[in-house]
Amino acid sequence: MNILVIGTGYVGSTTAMVFAELGWQVTGLDTDAHKIKQLEQGLLHFYEPGLEALLRKHIQSGQIKFTTNKDLAIQSNDLIFICVGTPSRPDGSADMRYVKQVAEDIGQKMNGYKLVITKSTVPVGTQEQITAWIGAAQEQPYPFDVASNPEFLREGKAVLDALNPDRIIIGSNSKRATNLLQSLYQSVKCPVVITTPRTAELIKYASNAFLANKISFINELARLCDAIDVNVKEVSNGMGLDPRIGASFLQAGIGYGGSCFPKDVSALILTAKQNSIELSVLEKVVQVNQTQHAYLIDKTRERLGSLANKKIAILGLAFKPDTDDIREAPALRVIESLLSEQAQIMLYDPVAVLPNSAAYKAVTECSQLEEALQDADAVLMCTEWPIFRKIDWAQMKAVMNQPNVFDGRNMLDAQDMRALGYFYQGIGF
Structure with missing residues (x-):
C-alpha cells in the first residue's frame, strides 16, 4: 500500500517516518516549500530524539519522499492520512479550516477509491464532516471511506510510542476501511480497538483530558501538602503503587503545557457545553493549571x-524535556509574571528558544548554564531536563548572588540542596 501523509508537522512527520520504518512506501505532502526542502535534505524543523535518524535512513532507502504537488500526491496514493493542525480558537474550539481544505482538495483531485484517515485531533463528529466536505468537492462520484485513527504520541518519546504503541484505535463504519487499516498495522503487536469514528474521536480527547486531570489533581494536592507539612513526592509514590491509580502523571509541578492537553481539554469542555453538559471536573482542571x-x-x-x-535565572523553557516545543509552556507564564514585576530574567534551555516577540525582549537568553546563574538572586526550575540534575550546585553557589532554588519540577534532592547551604523550595515539600 502506498501512503500519503498530508501535513509534515510533528504528528505528520512522525507518522510518515514510522510507516516507512514498518516497510510501507510513504509520501509526505505539505504546502510549505521550505519545510519540504529541509525534509528532503534529511533535516527536521523541530526537535524530537531519534526521528531525524529515521528520516535520513528512509530518504536513503527510498521508502519516503516529500512533495508540494498535491494533485499528483492525492492521485498516486490510495491511503491518505490527514495530519494537519487543529489549533484552538479563542473560544476553545478547534480550528478546522486546514482539515476542511485538505478534505476539499482530496474530493477535487481524487481519481479512484481513497481511504482517508484522520490522525489530527478533531472534535467528535469530524469524520462525518470530512465525508460531507469530500463528497461536496468531488467532480466525479468516486468511492471513498473516511476513518479515524488517533495518535497517542508523547513529545520526546514519539518514535518509541509510534513503534511500540499501547493500543491502536480504528474508528470506521466501513469493513473495507477497517480491513485496510488492520493490514497497515499487521506487524505491530498491541491491542487493536475497532469502534465507531465518533467513539475513536472521543477516546483521544478523553485520554488527554484524564491525564491532565491527574496532573492538576496532584498539583492542587501539593498546595495542601505545603500547608500541612507533608511531602507530596511521598504521597505520589504511595498513591502510584496502587495499580488502579498508577504512578504516571502524578508528579507535582508548575502545570502541563504543550500542543495537546491545553487545547484538547478546552475543546472537550466546549463540546460538552454545546450539548448542554457541564464537565465541572475538567473546568477545575483548567483553573488549577492556569x-x-x-x-x-x-x-x-x-x-x-x-x-x-532581582536577577532571576530560569532553567528550562520547553513544556517538557526532550522537545523544543514551547506551546503553552508553564515557563512562559512564569516569565511573563516575573516581567510584570520588573525582575531581570536570565534564561537557559538546552534546545528551546523564545519566540521572536517584543514581549520577551527584556529576557536574556543564555548559551551556557553558568551564564544564566551568574549573580542570580534565585533559580527557578521550569523544565526537568536531565542535565539539570547533573549541575555542580556546590560550585554554582559561589557564582550566584543568593543561593535560592525554587524547583518547579521537584527534580532535585531537597536534603542535598539544603546541606549545601541553599534555600530550597519545591512544589508540595
Missing part, C-alpha cells in the same frame, strides 16, 4: 520580597 505557575512565583516573592530588579 494558576499553578503563580504558586511558584508566590514562594519566590515570600523569600525575596519585591522581585523588582
